[in-house]
Amino acid sequence: MTKVLVTGGLGYIGSHTVVELSSAGYEVVIADNLSNSKLSVLERISKITNQTYEFYNVDCCDYSSTKEIFEKNKIDSIIHFAGLKSVSESIQKPIDYYSNNIESIITIQRLICEHNISKLIFSSSATVYGELSDPPFTEDSPTGACTNPYGWTKWMIEQMLRDFSNANNDKKVVILRYFNPVGAHDSGLIGEDPNGIPNNLFPYITGVLSGKYEKLTIYGDDYDTIDGTCIRDYIHVCDLAQGHVKALQYMQNSRAGVDVFNLGTGRGTSVKQVVDAFEKSLGHSFNYEIGPRREGDLPVAYANTLKAKEILQFCAKRSIDDMCTSSIKWQTEINEITHD
Numbered sequence: 001m002t003k004v005l006v007t008g009g010l011g012y013i014g015s016h017t018v019v020e021l022s023s024a025g026y027e028v029v030i031a032d033n034l035s036n037s038k039l040s041v042l043e044r045i046s047k048i049t050n051q052t053y054e055f056y057n058v059d060c061c062d063y064s065s066t067k068e069i070f071e072k073n074k075i076d077s078i079i080h081f082a083g084l085k086s087v088s089e090s091i092q093k094p095i096d097y098y099s100n101n102i103e104s105i106i107t108i109q110r111l112i113c114e115h116n117i118s119k120l121i122f123s124s125s126a127t128v129y130g131e132l133s134d135p136p137f138t139e140d141s142p143t144g145a146c147t148n149p150y151g152w153t154k155w156m157i158e159q160m161l162r163d164f165s166n167a168n169n170d171k172k173v174v175i176l177r178y179f180n181p182v183g184a185h186d187s188g189l190i191g192e193d194p195n196g197i198p199n200n201l202f203p204y205i206t207g208v209l210s211g212k213y214e215k216l217t218i219y220g221d222d223y224d225t226i227d228g229t230c231i232r233d234y235i236h237v238c239d240l241a242q243g244h245v246k247a248l249q250y251m252q253n254s255r256a257g258v259d260v261f262n263l264g265t266g267r268g269t270s271v272k273q274v275v276d277a278f279e280k281s282l283g284h285s286f287n288y289e290i291g292p293r294r295e296g297d298l299p300v301a302y303a304n305t306l307k308a309k310e311i312l313q314f315c316a317k318r319s320i321d322d323m324c325t326s327s328i329k330w331q332t333e334i335n336e337i338t339h340d
């Protein structure tokens, strides 16, 4: 059976991807240093899939401990999710972000060469498009002009992977640029569980619903959009996870080199439309106010998804209502865990 190493596999997107890989028949080995996840996620994944996993509590920046995974397992491909991801924290602690995100991918590239591994999938972000082009963003839209260190780490790693591929002509690298991953697994057993006050819209809303926060502040309603609020391309995390399975299947027969794909729905949804969808799922309204714009926010960002559709045969299926309903179910589960 093909063994896939999933770094950051106990995190939000990694855990959902482990579930999808298992149901597609891949054998999965998980590495995570638990800096932004909990060991209990491993049990929860196992509960969903009815499988057990080899788990390594390692920091992927650390060459010698990460090397052990490769010595003990015949790894066929790697999906590298491990990384720090908070835009605001990256502005406060840029060196932590450059060091963790860049050193971990360097270690992975070294080990790929030493262990003759040919397939690597890297988690990039739509943030690399910055303000240089107009949406919908295609994979050929200009990148750079990032507004924060987190975005720059993704941009720099993309460049590093191109150089790596030029120097190693047997390697297949797929860069996936995620738009806005939201929602949770239908079981309610895994989902996003951010440390501290969330910056992102969905976890903040579910925090309001659980009573943790008094109200949502919508950052600006004076943009040139349908209702004045910003537009994003929200993609259900289970669809996103399936995108990784599609990418691995594609890599089975693809040529060596770097391929870049957007993973989004291709549909834009405004912040107010998200609020409406939550209210519809809940059957009642919740508390929000309009505040000033948030610095660095693009008015509109959504994906052109044609390339992923044509080449990966990937098409996100779940609706914004599915995203809200599954987030609410997951929030109920977290409340129960917290009150245990």
Ligand code: NAD
Pocket: 007, 008, 009, 010, 011, 012, 013, 014, 031, 032, 033, 034, 035, 036, 037, 058, 059, 060, 061, 080, 081, 082, 083, 084, 085, 100, 104, 123, 124, 125, 126, 178, 179, 180, 181
């Ligand atoms: P997450 O924080 O939930 O998951 C990342 C996991 O990696 C965590 O479990 C963390 O403990 C682990 N980790 C971090 N540094 C590590 C290291 N050095 N060694 C081993 N493990 C380490 O984040 P996520 O939302 O699941 O994101 C996964 C990847 O996708 C990240 O690279 C992120 O930048 C990227 N991404 C996320 C989003 C998003 O909105 N969630 C959007 C675009 C791209």
Ligand code: UFG
Pocket: 085, 087, 125, 126, 127, 151, 178, 179, 180, 199, 200, 201, 202, 204, 216, 217, 218, 219, 220, 230, 231, 232, 271, 294, 297
């Ligand atoms: N928003 C609010 N109130 C909040 C939180 C967010 O109104 O409390 C608004 C934002 O202004 C934005 C929209 O909701 O218009 C979405 O904001 P998020 O913070 O959820 O998502 P972003 O699009 O700003 O950022 C996300 C990821 C980043 C990634 C970026 C580009 O969090 O990691 O997409 O892909 F870099």
